[in-house]
Amino acid sequence: MADKPRDPGVSIWVRPPRAPRRGSAPTGLSRDRILRAATDLLDAEGVEAFSMRKLAAALDVTPMSVYWYVDNKDELLELALDTALGEMRVDPLAEDAADGDWREHLRLLVHEYRNCFARHPWAAQLAGRYLAIGPNAVAFNTSAVGTLRRTGLEGERLMAALGLVLQFAYGYALVEAQWLGRVKASGRTEDELGLDIRGIAEQADSWYAENADLQPGDDGMAAARERQFEAGLDLALAGIAAAAAAAR
Template sequence: MATAADAGNARTSVWLSARPAAPGRRRSGGEGAFGLDRERITGATVRLLDTEGLARFSMRRLAADLGVTAMSLYWYVDTKHDLLELALDRALGELPLPTGGPADTAREGWSGRLRLLACGYRRLLAEHPWVAPLAAAYPNIGPHARAFDAALQRLLDATGLADSGRTGAHLAVWQFLHGCGGTARRVPDGDFGLALDVLIAGIEAKAVAEPAP
């Protein structure tokens, strides 16, 4: 994540590091001092971001909540940004994803599943206002983010769009979710629903005009 404080400093995503699932610089397996592990620290980060917001988050404040020193956290993550990436993916893991199986297709169709996905993502952003800015700033390539994108791809595969159309629809849905779904300027529920109707109608019209071979 590039910020005013570290603009110009390149960093590697925690998900691209050599040890994405292992606590950095830990001396041994199992839980460390004070019963810490990366899962507990990530969960505490999510709770702190929910209660105090992204602007007030710091490793010192997190350490105080956990009853440890700030330096002890760096046995488990290399930087604050790594921890924020982990928290972002943890929050995305709360989002129910459509399976896209035959039963779902028969009951709701791709448009119904897309509505559920979009509304669920909107609720997630409302419950965790810090998710939207982090999703825009970070690569957002953790396991739950990839599962979300895979679910969206399955929905778009079911639309009947040609390959180029699916690429455009994917971008349109993504921009819609972070525009109308985001919390920076949150639109009323009715306007969100209407905008979602227009988006789905546009995808349907494109599928009819340019169907997949």
């Protein structure tokens, strides 16, 4: 069954009710089971290799059985994206936010955001392609915006602050996933591949050798990535705090 072209402005979360399906629902199948299998398949093979036929095979059903629950692959991917976002710890953090430092609460949310896309690189590819207006996306946004309102920022300034930290985390996770995929494909450790690439880069241009102090420390590339992420986030939070103070 070929997927129907979908208007990019349409979302499964706001679509008109579809006509009732004829017959009875496939036995042993549910939306939750389909989404678990879809997430596993996307984690294993990525967006490019994903297909409804592969999903049906993983579920041991016919493709038509999957289409009982969604109209097309776009709808399924949009649901899968919100399912991935649902792994972020939002409610426990929000409960602790009222009396805590907004910086620490926002830091925790940004880590959740980054870790979600690090676990599911395909979700990072889908963000922006589909409207993030599902219940899990709304829950995260509610917590993040509520936290930033405590700074005193409003309107576009608040949204700029939110975009600053979330796009930083998103970009970091996306590049990190690409790099770790390259490491895995190389059959070497991250540090081994990093040393090889550093040698190649230094042969290509003297700039790399002249700026050796910018290279990872003795504890390896993974530890350096974490330090750089925390340092970058520190700078972003300091900038938000300064902007909020200036606006008072």
